[in-house]
Amino acid sequence: MQLPEALRPWRQWLEWFAPQHLPLFADLLGRLNPLLGPLRGLHQGGVPEPDGLGDLHRRGPYERLLSSEWLLADEVPDEFLRRAVGGEHMFLAPQYRAREANRLIVVLFDAGPLQLGAARLVHLALLMLLARRAEEAGAQLRWGVLQGKPELHELDSPAQLKRLLEARTYEVVSDDHWLAWRDALADQAAGECWVVGQRLPHIDPRVCTHRVQIARSLDGRSLSFALASRRVLLPMPDAQQAVRLLKGQFDDAVHTPAPSATGRVARVALTLPPVISGSGNYVALRLLDEPGMVVIKLPHKNQKKALEVRRRLWGKHEHVFAATFHYRSLGAVVGASNHLNFWNIPGLGFADKPSREDMHLPPGTATFLPAVWLRGQQSERLYLLDTQGHLAYWQGPRHAPKGAGVVVTRDVLGMAQVDALTLVYARSEGGQLVTYSAWADGEKTSGYAVGAAAGVSQILFASTAHWEYAFGGCALLTQHGTHQSWRLVTDDSFPAKKAQIDLAPGWKAIGLHHQVGAQERYSLVLLGPNQYTIGLYMEGRQQVLFTTSAPIARASYCPMSGLVAVLTTARELCVFAVSERTMRMQVLCDLKQESANG
Structure with missing residues (x-):
């Protein structure tokens, strides 16, 4: 597939869509990408941990003063005081080992009634943006649904995008949903955690690094995408095109429902072809x-x-x-x-x-x-x-x-x-x-x-x-x-x-x-x-x-x-x-x- 230069960073994900859908995603990706900001979690973070003794320093707490300096205090007190005033004492300096930053990006989506319709297409665009963000940093991307079981998924095929669309529910995000995810993420130590939706519950900023609000305008002609103090208005997509995408029809195939006949079919082997x-x-x-x-x-x-x-x-x-x-x-x-x-x-x-x-x-x-x-x-x-x-x-x-x-x-x-x-x-x-x-x-x-x-x-x-x-x-x-x-x-x-x-x-x-x-x-x-x-x-x-x-x-x-x-x-x-x-x-x-x- 031939893509414009501006879209090539997301080529591996855009190839899942038919060419007629590319202008829609080109617009969304171009508007949203500048809002994401720099990636967190790439520096060495956390509190440094002692790892033995390192060098000698002129400054430090007196509990780490060299033993020879204390001997000088016993034998020649005046010299000890002079060296203290002149900053000539020698202290042991501990060796620190910095904790490595976690290279996991987690994004959790609100799949409830407030995000039905065009907002779900923004979810797809944001997921592709974050997948590229993770790839550039050598990180891993995992996604989940706030109202669902605390389970994280990869983004390795168009089937995963369809899975996100099929996760729609009529249940609004509650505090209990977030608490379940907070406990599940306690062991993940994600470098970034994105929470995406509307009217989200109070979320612990120590766990959630990015909070995205997506809301429809009062006149219904646009969507508002807000991240911290940054905000952008997104135009509503063509209705017919949006319906097809929301049904998971990403490609050129003619999608005709299979016949509704029912019946019991015995369990079959997977090793031999039909x-x-x-x-x-x-x-x-x-x-x-x-x-x-x-x-x-x-x-x-x-x-x-x-x-x-x-x-x-x-x-x-x-x-x-x-x-x-x-x-x-x-x-x-x-x-x-x-x-x-x-x-x-x-x-x-x-x-x-x-x-x-x-x-x-x-x-x-x-x-x-x-x-x-x-x-x-x-x-x-x-x-x-x-x-x-x-x-x-x-x-x-x-x-x-x-x-x-x-x-x-x-x-x-x-x-x-x-x-x-x-x-x-x-x-x-x-x-x-x-x-x-x-x-x-x-x-x-x-x-x-x-x-x-x-x-x-x-x-x-x-x-x-x-x-x-x-x-x-x-x-x-x-x-x-x-x-x-x-x-x-x-x-x-x-x-x-x-x-x-x-x-x-x-x-x-x-x-x-x-x-x-x-x-x-x-x-x-x-x-x-x-x-x-x-x-x-x-x-x-x-x-x-x-x-x-x-x-x-x-x-x-x-x-x-x-x-x-x-x-x-x-x-x-x-x-x-x-x-x-x-x-x-x-x-x-x-x-x-x-x-x-x-």
Whole structure:
């Protein structure tokens, strides 16, 4: 994001907001910053503590007079008196150790009815100013809410700003609130303690170093910001913009409430990603307490009835290697000892587990292996890609011995289903990456070279109609330090022209989205470096799609349906439609199940 020179000190916090909000915060930051004054607590403060003896001085209390001087008083009293009058006596001087200043800045906000509305936006601006103040001094910033539990929070993500906005209450700050905080801060020894609000109780100045009063003018056209003897009037922000910010809508995302459907969803594991059906109607998650998956049907808009939730279980002692959908049916590859079980996939049943040379299938993998389940007119076929680049398929008994596994090829870098009947994969051949298409009844013998294989560590495929007869579009990853660089190869750029996309440090692409409209557009679906954000890179511009209230543990993207599904550390499942920019579902998956498989 390009910022004016005056705003660059607060760049890391302003990046959380869409460009249209920057003028509002530029005005607030510019007006408030000169009022803050110098930072307290940087000098060595407190009462010096003795730390042994230091030098000899000509002055001092007589209890620290040198012993030799007292001997002179006994032997030659007149000389002792003369030396006393002339200031020639020698005294021991103690060595002092100064207490180091505390480098903690604490700010407590009034979240009550007197601070509702535009005053909360001033809270956000002040919090960013103090965060910069702490950073410049090598200090730490912590914030809390006066009416809340005495608990301090960091400012490390936009989720913390939203947390402050959501802390609104209709309770006015009382003396009891302040006393609870005063006791809690007794052990913190903050260098600065800011208290922000209106009609604040009597506050001990030895604990509170800065008292800020924010009040609305009588005519309602401005806000008054007062700190000690300094005061400034702030204009009221645009009402529509203020409402959006107060709702926590900081970015460019289209914020549509998730459907209000309710339902009980079993507790799920955080170690495996969501599995999305190509039709865009179902999402499956690995159960935490049982050997199986929970399948959730995505609700319709304005759905009032409970979610349709099913639990599908396999054998207690079987390990799951992969899970995939065929329309509404969920299938999986599970195994125990020396056999594989193609669970819920008609016509496949059991098979001998391939040797390690043919397929690397370790139990307890950190993620699902890529798998595609295709159904032809006369056969079922399950494709599986292992961690070593070996691609194999198992086919129904009409075209092969029952349970026989066929290794298609090696050196495969990626695979994806691009429509109901087709999968594509890319393999390295003679230093080039070549893409191929396959169906339930066979695969193409000729492919499309999309670029050099050297340095490419990942490939993403777009779901387009072009794959039916030609090349459909992909993106190739090369990693450079902390940032990803992608080569975008589309049907109209193939085979010559390729777009280069360099992502900001820490951002990762998890999918390649294709949107059909007046013109075809390809975009990268992104996971943010703070693990709270899902974004989109499209036509040279990066934007935020949505943010979560807890860190994202696992994220999946389905190119066929255009859905992103994320599972947070709080076990909240969020499903977002990229093309429509709408949240399809938000549901907590943390309830223990008491019954058997339903």
